Amino acid sequence: SQQGEEDPQALSIQEGENATMNCSYKTSINNLQWYRQNSGRGLVHLILIRSNEREKHSGRLRVTLDTSKKSSSLLITASRAADTASYFCATGRWGAQKLVFGQGTRLTINP
Amino acid sequence: DTAVSQTPKYLVTQMGNDKSIKCEQNLGHDTMYWYKQDSKKFLKIMFSYNNKELIINETVPNRFSPKSPDKAHLNLHINSLELGDSAVYFCASSLEGKGTEAFFGQGTRLTVV
Numbered sequence: 001s002q003q004g005e006e007d008p009q010a011l012s013i014q015e016g017e018n019a020t021m022n023c024s025y026k027t028s029i030n031n032l033q034w035y036r037q038n039s040g041r042g043l044v045h046l047i048l049i050r051s052n053e054r055e056k057h058s059g060r061l062r063v064t065l066d067t068s069k070k071s072s073s074l075l076i077t078a079s080r081a082a083d084t085a086s087y088f089c090a091t092g093r094w095g096a097q098k099l100v101f102g103q104g105t106r107l108t109i110n111p
Numbered sequence: 112d113t114a115v116s117q118t119p120k121y122l123v124t125q126m127g128n129d130k131s132i133k134c135e136q137n138l139g140h141d142t143m144y145w146y147k148q149d150s151k152k153f154l155k156i157m158f159s160y161n162n163k164e165l166i167i168n169e170t171v172p173n174r175f176s177p178k179s180p181d182k183a184h185l186n187l188h189i190n191s192l193e194l195g196d197s198a199v200y201f202c203a204s205s206l207e208g209k210g211t212e213a214f215f216g217q218g219t220r221l222t223v224v
């Protein structure tokens with residue numbers, strides 16, 4: 001199976017703290033992406049990191065990629081209540097014509 | 112303007128019925144997809160289309176038939192609905208079908224009773 005795995009499955013932290021989510025995958029990839037899904041809504045693209053990149057930043061988001069370990073992490077700094085959502089990693093491969101999603105991490109930010 | 116829009120948002124129907132979900136994207140993308148999200152939030156690709164041509168059919172039962180009249184539309188028709196078809200179905204599009212950034216619709220929650 002190409003399905004990725006994320007951990008933890010659920011994470012609950014206080015507002016202002018940092019949240020770290022991890023993703024592992026099984027095949028070679030061209031890129032890895034992170035998406036956010038608010039309850040009852042569609043997925044929103046957050047950030048894409050290519051296989052030849054090791055780290056990428058976007059606002060309060062920091063993504064790392066270790067292709068030797070087939071793993072990635074998403075760090076959200078200074079979390080806010082509005083960050084409460086499910087976060088999914090997805091891998092893209094050239095010629096695959098699809099994204100393969102992880103199982104997601106449900107993040108709850110407590111005020 | 113909504114980039115990827117799908118209708119309806121909710122669909123409740125009885126077993127054995129036939130139903131359709133419509134999807135349209137105004138992003139000018141070449142590739143469109145249907146994903147299924149089950150009760151455990153697991154997302155799995157069902158179909159991928161590139162310029163109206165079927166690229167991926169990920170072992171989806173024949174009861175599911177996608178149709179792409181043009182590259183901006185990808186509709187999903189489901190025959191003889193079963194209880195196990197209950198899920199949230201997402202339409203998405205991307206500029207290229209090479210694992211690039213995807214834009215998702217809001218989803219259609221299908222409940223089969």
